[in-house]
Amino acid sequence: MLRRAGPSLRHFLLERKNSAGYSSYSGEAKMSRPVQARRLEGIDKNIWVEFVKLAATYSTVNLGQGFPDFPPPDFLKEAFVRALSGENHMLHQYTRAFGHPPLVKILAQFFGKLLGRDLDPMTNVMVTVGAYQALFCCFQAFVDDGDEVIIIEPFFDCYEPMVKMAGGMPVFVPLRPKAPKDGKLMSSADWQLDPAELASKFSERTKAIVLNSPNNPLGKVFSRGELEVIADLCVKHDVLCISDEVYEWLVYDGKEHIRIASLQGMWDRTVIIGSAGKTFSATGWKVGWTVGPNRLLQHLCTVHQNSVYHCATVAQEAVAQGFQRELKLYGKPESYFVQLPKELQQKRDWLVQSLDAVGMKPIIPEGTYFLVADISEFKSDVPDVPDSDEPYDSRFAKWMVKNKGLAAIPLSAFYCGAHKNNYNHFIRFCFAKEEATLKAANDILQKWKREKTNP
Amino acid sequence: MAFRHKNTRRIEGLDSNVWVEFTKVAADPSIVNLGQGLPDISPPSYVKEELAKVAAVDRLNQYTRGFGHPSLVKALSQVYERVCGRKIDPLTDILVTVGAYGSLFSTIQALIEEGDEVIIIEPFYDCYEPMVKMAGAKPVFIPLRNKNDGNSASMAAWVSKFNSKTKAIILNTPHNPIGKVFTREELQVIADLCIRHDTLCISDEVYEWLVYKGNKHIKIATLPGMWERTITIGSAGKTYSVTGWKLGWSIGPQNLIKHLQVVHQNTLYTCPTPLQEALAQAFGIDYKRMDDPDCYFYSLSRELESKRDRMAQLLQEAGLKPVIPDGGYFMIVDVSTLNVDLSDVDEKQPYDYKFVKWMITSKKLSAIPLSAFCGPETKRQFEKYIRFCFIKKDSTLDAAEVILKNWNKQTA
Numbered sequence: 001m002l003r004r005a006g007p008s009l010r011h012f013l014l015e016r017k018n019s020a021g022y023s024s025y026s027g028e029a030k031m032s033r034p035v036q037a038r039r040l041e042g043i044d045k046n047i048w049v050e051f052v053k054l055a056a057t058y059s060t061v062n063l064g065q066g067f068p069d070f071p072p073p074d075f076l077k078e079a080f081v082r083a084l085s086g087e088n089h090m091l092h093q094y095t096r097a098f099g100h101p102p103l104v105k106i107l108a109q110f111f112g113k114l115l116g117r118d119l120d121p122m123t124n125v126m127v128t129v130g131a132y133q134a135l136f137c138c139f140q141a142f143v144d145d146g147d148e149v150i151i152i153e154p155f156f157d158c159y160e161p162m163v164k165m166a167g168g169m170p171v172f173v174p175l176r177p178k179a180p181k182d183g184k185l186m187s188s189a190d191w192q193l194d195p196a197e198l199a200s201k202f203s204e205r206t207k208a209i210v211l212n213s214p215n216n217p218l219g220k221v222f223s224r225g226e227l228e229v230i231a232d233l234c235v236k237h238d239v240l241c242i243s244d245e246v247y248e249w250l251v252y253d254g255k256e257h258i259r260i261a262s263l264q265g266m267w268d269r270t271v272i273i274g275s276a277g278k279t280f281s282a283t284g285w286k287v288g289w290t291v292g293p294n295r296l297l298q299h300l301c302t303v304h305q306n307s308v309y310h311c312a313t314v315a316q317e318a319v320a321q322g323f324q325r326e327l328k329l330y331g332k333p334e335s336y337f338v339q340l341p342k343e344l345q346q347k348r349d350w351l352v353q354s355l356d357a358v359g360m361k362p363i364i365p366e367g368t369y370f371l372v373a374d375i376s377e378f379k380s381d382v383p384d385v386p387d388s389d390e391p392y393d394s395r396f397a398k399w400m401v402k403n404k405g406l407a408a409i410p411l412s413a414f415y416c417g418a419h420k421n422n423y424n425h426f427i428r429f430c431f432a433k434e435e436a437t438l439k440a441a442n443d444i445l446q447k448w449k450r451e452k453t454n455p
Numbered sequence: 456m457a458f459r460h461k462n463t464r465r466i467e468g469l470d471s472n473v474w475v476e477f478t479k480v481a482a483d484p485s486i487v488n489l490g491q492g493l494p495d496i497s498p499p500s501y502v503k504e505e506l507a508k509v510a511a512v513d514r515l516n517q518y519t520r521g522f523g524h525p526s527l528v529k530a531l532s533q534v535y536e537r538v539c540g541r542k543i544d545p546l547t548d549i550l551v552t553v554g555a556y557g558s559l560f561s562t563i564q565a566l567i568e569e570g571d572e573v574i575i576i577e578p579f580y581d582c583y584e585p586m587v588k589m590a591g592a593k594p595v596f597i598p599l600r601n602k603n604d605g606n607s608a609s610m611a612a613w614v615s616k617f618n619s620k621t622k623a624i625i626l627n628t629p630h631n632p633i634g635k636v637f638t639r640e641e642l643q644v645i646a647d648l649c650i651r652h653d654t655l656c657i658s659d660e661v662y663e664w665l666v667y668k669g670n671k672h673i674k675i676a677t678l679p680g681m682w683e684r685t686i687t688i689g690s691a692g693k694t695y696s697v698t699g700w701k702l703g704w705s706i707g708p709q710n711l712i713k714h715l716q717v718v719h720q721n722t723l724y725t726c727p728t729p730l731q732e733a734l735a736q737a738f739g740i741d742y743k744r745m746d747d748p749d750c751y752f753y754s755l756s757r758e759l760e761s762k763r764d765r766m767a768q769l770l771q772e773a774g775l776k777p778v779i780p781d782g783g784y785f786m787i788v789d790v791s792t793l794n795v796d797l798s799d800v801d802e803k804q805p806y807d808y809k810f811v812k813w814m815i816t817s818k819k820l821s822a823i824p825l826s827a828f829c830g831p832e833t834k835r836q837f838e839k840y841i842r843f844c845f846i847k848k849d850s851t852l853d854a855a856e857v858i859l860k861n862w863n864k865q866t867a
Binding site: 008035036037038039040042043047049054065067069070071072077080081082085089090092093094095097129130132133136140141142143145158161162165166207238240273277282283284285286294295298299301302303305306307308309311312313314315347365406415 | 458459462463464465466469470472474475491493495498499503506507510511512514515516517518519520523553554557560564565566567568582585586590631633656680692696697698699700701702708711716717720721722723724725726727728729732847866
């Protein structure tokens with residue numbers, strides 16, 4: 001029987017300590033180095049840690065972090081309860097590592113239909129712990145030391161540190177605002193890439209470009225023409241496309257969400273990322289997925305099996321049932337994918353009106369549940385501090401939550417360090433909120449405006 | 456243009472996996488599955504009830520605190536303060552992860568890099584090696600040896616494996632697959648070496664509650680000089696028989712945990728909320744009865760001890776030599792006494808891989824080959840062993856009994 005080595009090992013050690021040949025304490029090499037790995041350099045700061053804490057401490061109305069304050073739909077909650085309490089208690093045990101079979105099957109069916117392709121659930125779909133982990137797998141699987149990754153600004157903040165952690169070099173290209181016509185309110189469509197500028201960012205070291213459409217934080221929904229420009233460059237330079245499409249169902253005014261993977265030459269080089277959290281208003285479930293060709297997904301699987309291996313079973317079972325319902329109701333008025341954007345569009349319009357009425361200039365988003373507003377007219381409340389390290393909008397947002405109880409996120413949070421002051425008079429609001437919340441936000445804004453005009 | 460997009464260097468050679476091979480086969484319902492380590496017994500009913508209650512609370516379906524849901528980290532700090540006899544700050548000394556697997560990954564990514572060596576005790580839970588390699592470091596193996604096989608010269612090997620490049624040692628107690636529970640004396644030897652060489656200790660203690668009579672689980676972090684250099688990893692899956700919840704945790708000093716938190720915020724950011732809340736409630740229930748034998752931490756252990764004894768008896772009656780584990784829910788068995796001749800089968804595979812595949816097809820019983828848990832130098836030494844999992848309901852063990860009783864009749 002394999003048993004303790006104990007006493008004899010200890011005895012041996014005591015003897016050896018005194019013998020001439022024993023190397024003395026040799027920890028100096030380690031002592032001079034920090035304990036943490038170099039891959040963590042420069043990625044320890046995180047905007048959310050600070051702003052979530054501020055919102056928790058000061059806010060009465062939280063339009064900051066992106067999550068709904070309304071519940072997931074009943075059919076989804078019911079599916080969850082059925083899964084956890086059903087006769088099959090094996091749903092509390094490990095499922096298939098690359099995705100629970102009922103979930104990958106329905107995702108393959110659903111996205112196969114949307115893409116006009118036959119998808120194999122076992123090789124063209126991989127389930128992840130939220131879209132966040134899907135992004136992580138992509139960078140770890142494809143970005144080596146020295147590889148460049150193009151990131152379009154403003155960007156969901158995790159892209160940059162994830163590229164760095166993989167040893168890659170982020171290369172930024174901005175969306176630039178064009179003045180709207182005739183004094184109308186700006187739309188997210190007015191923020192555009194300069195094709196020549198974009199083309200200049202591609203080099204032989206470019207491994208991938210990250211596309212986020214609909215875009216967080218602006219709400220931009222890239223048009224077919226814009227996607228074709230990106231696709232052409234990807235094909236020309238043999239570059240991968242990591243396509244973050246978590247807000248795919250949240251598009252307004254009859255706009256269409258176009259999947260870049262459906263463009264010529266793109267399926268073979270694109271990983272599509274989706275999220276149950278955003279699709280079904282259940283951000284706390286942390287179920288996401290990747291869809292793509294096996295020759296790319298197989299490497300995501302390798303990262304996944306060496307990092308988390310399995311995702312929680314019960315939520316996957318419930319999301320599978322959610323998708324089964326949506327496949328049956330696809331395009332019909334009762335479909336959640338039809339109802340949710342309809343409701344959110346109303347909320348968007350409500351918030352746009354609220355902000356416009358008090359002099360904050362909203363940029364009308366074509367998609368997502370975020371809205372960015374220009375706060376230039378409110379600058380007098382928060383004086384400029386020359387030579388401040390902190391971007392203006394960040395100081396403004398902190399002042400606003402502490403003094404007005406209204407939480408929002410500064411746009412500079414979505415820019416790289418060097419560009420944080422390029423657009424520093426905008427803040428981002430999340431409008432996936434109950435009517436009462438949006439009304440309370442309006443009350444704060446109205447009161448603020450009154451105080452400004454009648455001090 | 457030829458497609459140039461292959462995998463990154465960090466995952467080169469890490470694509471194959473013993474589970475992919477064997478879990479697919481065992482999915483066939485006609486096979487009695489004693490292979491992969493997952494319970495087919497039900498989790499305790501109050502754990503399922505707590506999850507049902509949570510699903511009805513709207514805000515618990517949205518994001519929670521990234522490093523761990525507040526009520527869960529608080530519950531964990533309470534339980535472990537009591538076990539460790541020291542203050543544990545829920546916000547700075549704990550990280551909640553996607554299973555203990557996620558804790559191992561976060562720890563290794565946070566603290567291990569190219570140029571480092573990491574000591575792994577063989578046999579080992581198979582993910583340690585690829586995770587160390589993915590971090591760019593070199594795994595250094597030390598085998599556990601069966602005293603009955605002679606050869607105590609391995610004691611020198613322990614000392615010789617530590618050098619200035621040794622960043623960490625991975626300890627697993629109670630041990631998967633052997634079921635060894637390291638004694639205080641053994642832990643002290645390891646601790647002395649860690650302190651002498653300023654080495655970190657990654658202590659995988661997922662089976663911490665599953666120790667059998669006459670044994671005590673000791674946390675190496677409680678030995679003098681060890682708290683500041685140890686990350687202790689735990690698992691809800693193993694504690695509450697809910698492997699599919701994929702929740703685990705790392706506990707340690709703030710100056711180490713903060714780096715794990717940085718990895719976490721750059722990999723998946725937050726773990727599922729409803730599962731964390733339900734787990735917090737379950738821990739609350741058992742924390743209150745930690746002086747009571749009915750506490751699930753102890754009652755599960757008692758239940759498993761009788762399954763262990765039954766499993767051992769069945770195997771012995773079939774003419775096999777099981778290694779009786781002191782902890783965990785795995786039992787390894789020397790199958791060489793059965794003299795199953797597989798020499799005409801694929802030479803390249805180790806004997807135990809061939810044996811398990813043969814056993815699945817001809818006996819409809821699955822297990823896991825022990826060489827899956829060995830480094831390249833040691834595979835041959837352990838290839839006469841296979842691993843059975845015994846956290847199985849009575850009917851599963853009954854079915855295994857039938858197969859084992861009829862074994863000799865079929866091969867006669």
